[in-house]
Amino acid sequence: MWLNQFLILGALLFCIGVYGVLARRNGVMVLMSIxxxxxxxxxxxxxxxxxxxxxxxxxxxxxxxxxAAAEVGVGLAIVLLIYRNRTSIDLDAADLLKG
Amino acid sequence: MSLLASLAAQAAxxxxxxxxxxxxxxxxxxxxxxxLILLAAPAMVLLHASxxxxxxxxxxxxxxSVGIAGTAAAFAIVQWFRVTDLDGGRGPYTTVASAYTVxxxxxxxxxxxxxxxxxxxxxxDGYLRREGLDGAETYALLLLSASGGVVxxxxxxxxxxxxxxxxxxxPVYVLAASHLRRSASQEAGFxxxxxxxxxxxxxxxxxxxxxxxxxxxxxxxxxxxxxDDPFVDGGALLLAGAAFLLVGFGFxxxxxxxxxxxxxxxxxxxxxxxxxxxxxxxxxxxxxxxRVFDVTLAGQVRDWQPIVVGLAVLTxxxxxxxxxxxxxxxxxxxYSSISHAGxxxxxxxxxxxxxxxxxxxxxxxxxxxxxxTFAVVTAVAGPGEQATGIDAFRxxxxxxxxxxxGFTVLLFAQTGVPLTSGFFAKFGVIKAxxxxxxxxxxxxxxxxxxxxxxxxxxxxxxxxxxxxxDPHHGDGDVVAATPAPVAMPAAxxxxxxxxxxxxxxxxxxxxxxxxxxxxxxxxxxxxxx
Amino acid sequence: xVAQNIFFGIIAFVxxxxxxxxxxxxxxxHAALYLVIVLAGVAAQFILTGAEFVxxxxxxxxxxxxxxxxxxxxxxxxxxxxxxxxxxNEKRWLAGLVALVLFAVMSxxxxxxxxDSRIESVSGGTPQLTSxxxxxxxxxxxxxxxxxxxxxxxxxxxxxxxxxxx
Numbered sequence: 001m002w003l004n005q006f007l008i009l010g011a012l013l014f015c016i017g018v019y020g021v022l023a024r025r026n027g028v029m030v031l032m033s034i035x036x037x038x039x040x041x042x043x044x045x046x047x048x049x050x051x052x053x054x055x056x057x058x059x060x061x062x063x064x065x066x067x068a069a070a071e072v073g074v075g076l077a078i079v080l081l082i083y084r085n086r087t088s089i090d091l092d093a094a095d096l097l098k099g
Numbered sequence: 100m101s102l103l104a105s106l107a108a109q110a111a112x113x114x115x116x117x118x119x120x121x122x123x124x125x126x127x128x129x130x131x132x133x134x135l136i137l138l139a140a141p142a143m144v145l146l147h148a149s150x151x152x153x154x155x156x157x158x159x160x161x162x163x164s165v166g167i168a169g170t171a172a173a174f175a176i177v178q179w180f181r182v183t184d185l186d187g188g189r190g191p192y193t194t195v196a197s198a199y200t201v202x203x204x205x206x207x208x209x210x211x212x213x214x215x216x217x218x219x220x221x222x223x224d225g226y227l228r229r230e231g232l233d234g235a236e237t238y239a240l241l242l243l244s245a246s247g248g249v250v251x252x253x254x255x256x257x258x259x260x261x262x263x264x265x266x267x268x269x270p271v272y273v274l275a276a277s278h279l280r281r282s283a284s285q286e287a288g289f290x291x292x293x294x295x296x297x298x299x300x301x302x303x304x305x306x307x308x309x310x311x312x313x314x315x316x317x318x319x320x321x322x323x324x325x326x327d328d329p330f331v332d333g334g335a336l337l338l339a340g341a342a343f344l345l346v347g348f349g350f351x352x353x354x355x356x357x358x359x360x361x362x363x364x365x366x367x368x369x370x371x372x373x374x375x376x377x378x379x380x381x382x383x384x385x386x387x388x389x390r391v392f393d394v395t396l397a398g399q400v401r402d403w404q405p406i407v408v409g410l411a412v413l414t415x416x417x418x419x420x421x422x423x424x425x426x427x428x429x430x431x432x433x434y435s436s437i438s439h440a441g442x443x444x445x446x447x448x449x450x451x452x453x454x455x456x457x458x459x460x461x462x463x464x465x466x467x468x469x470x471x472t473f474a475v476v477t478a479v480a481g482p483g484e485q486a487t488g489i490d491a492f493r494x495x496x497x498x499x500x501x502x503x504x505g506f507t508v509l510l511f512a513q514t515g516v517p518l519t520s521g522f523f524a525k526f527g528v529i530k531a532x533x534x535x536x537x538x539x540x541x542x543x544x545x546x547x548x549x550x551x552x553x554x555x556x557x558x559x560x561x562x563x564x565x566x567x568x569d570p571h572h573g574d575g576d577v578v579a580a581t582p583a584p585v586a587m588p589a590a591x592x593x594x595x596x597x598x599x600x601x602x603x604x605x606x607x608x609x610x611x612x613x614x615x616x617x618x619x620x621x622x623x624x625x626x627x628x
Numbered sequence: 629x630v631a632q633n634i635f636f637g638i639i640a641f642v643x644x645x646x647x648x649x650x651x652x653x654x655x656x657x658h659a660a661l662y663l664v665i666v667l668a669g670v671a672a673q674f675i676l677t678g679a680e681f682v683x684x685x686x687x688x689x690x691x692x693x694x695x696x697x698x699x700x701x702x703x704x705x706x707x708x709x710x711x712x713x714x715x716x717n718e719k720r721w722l723a724g725l726v727a728l729v730l731f732a733v734m735s736x737x738x739x740x741x742x743x744d745s746r747i748e749s750v751s752g753g754t755p756q757l758t759s760x761x762x763x764x765x766x767x768x769x770x771x772x773x774x775x776x777x778x779x780x781x782x783x784x785x786x787x788x789x790x791x792x793x794x
Binding site: 122123124125127139143146195196198199236239240243244246247250256258259262263265266269270272273276277288308311312334335336338339 | 733734736737738740741742763766767768769770771772775776778779781782783785786787788789790
């Protein structure tokens, strides 16, 4: 297996994720796109780790998974809080702060 | 042998019972980790105490938080003498498998973060009671966030840096959204969270690419690898990685064009939290920026310097020009904090020890001024933070002269008026730029300072020179002729007084702080073989 | 070797298609379910590179916890389960352009750096053992490990602070 086949796959997922973050209005969907980016990072890390023959890549990937879980937990808690007060999770409708 | 086959072979092997496995744990220098432990562990104790103690006296949690941060700062100061005194002390060193650096730089930032927590806690005390949100969580989250900042400032490994960044950020996302009844606060928290998570994802991708290009995540090893072989075969890859890292840092420190979240978040989030964001989060972000770019990638300076200089120019001009157009004080301070980030970026961009020292001085001075500034904003804005328009400050000079005077000192310091700490902060950065031969960059910085001065002067004029609002002059709504006096809780007054005094003392005797900042050299140490 | 590359190709194709659906579908529940396919694909790629522990963790944490959290979030906020009209904003084409340029730059950098390096040629084809990973965590990466525990603590406190009812 080439190293680059994993890296290009990672790059593709990364760019799809970036597109999602920029193009979505719904907060939860943006969060999903961010998960895509984090997964692309993990593919890169594990592939580099296998390439270098060290466990560092895998160790880092495990930390990234932990961080992603923590972020999603906090993010969805904030989404719930907003929903309770306003019944909308549309990022563009969140316009109290415009102007 | 294919990997799948080897996996299958592994699975087929009979399981041999393992009686005991000995893992050689790395040596830990507990003394070096003490400030960090003193921030994080008592935060947990504070939370437990809040659930076990039925009744506590008013202001107990704020007092505890100030005490905790103060103790951590005191131990950091003791450490300072060990790591900066090269004759008697032991000098900078790394510990726990060279993942954690203890050097003058990290100790300095630790103290700055502790001071940021102390000021924010003092301001938060009255704020939380006023808004009916008192509890231990705010303080525990502040302390946890500061411990993340300490980890970030001390990181000698990209993994540690990243985890520090996350421990720093996640509590602040929550704190920004923590006003349960103001939807502006929750939206601010969500916006900050989404953009922060996006930025961390970029940051992570950058780390992955740098790791791929250099084969290590340890800053010392990366530096060594790049010194031995400046043309690593992943030259373009390394630069792409550095660019992604820069985007991540840019979001955290609010550099233009990654600043879009700043005004909304500053306006919506509770003021004591904004105070911490502007002082603590910014300090930790710049600490990481300096360590990664100025020290680790010092050999690649010609590649990244133009980009950082470009960011600095955009941030300087964008921040101060946009600040002029604002009528809401919190938004105005948000844009002005962006332009301060521009000055700090100039210090990073010149990539010299003087630049790094100027950044430290600036962070310490700015942290104090902005802490005091948001103390005033918290008080003036009143319940629910309704009054954050510039109108709320009209005539304050006549109604509450002491408050207005203190605020004026802080605003002058942000302008960069001589005899305040802000003057020497800006002076240090500009001098570092001139010494490095960046004359035009220094000129841009001065231009930004002049444009920015208008913003602060407008507030001062509103306080002292504009008549009280005329009830017949308002746009339709009849406003009370004399607004209720601004309530000043004791803790908030203490924070304001302390920051004003510190700003003036550093303004009169800048040598105190410049010498310290000059001694706090950031280092990255390679892994010992 | 050939078998692995074929597996890789199939899984990668499915992942990319599913990822594209995650960011384009108008149905939020479908987006979450497509995300499951991508995450499972990532786990499969981990196992292909010999990182079986990370692969299993990926399944347990991501598919087992994160996606469930997403689905709970969607249901608790009573988002419409069917098609939603406006889930994308108007800057979609700009976003697509940014993503394409980014991909072009990155694939250039990657191809430039690694050309046709093979994973097996360096590490000798031996996958990293899970025991090596655990040793690394408790030796070289003790500080990040502790930091991660504080991160989870902070997230726990934070989620409770935000989501509790007064």
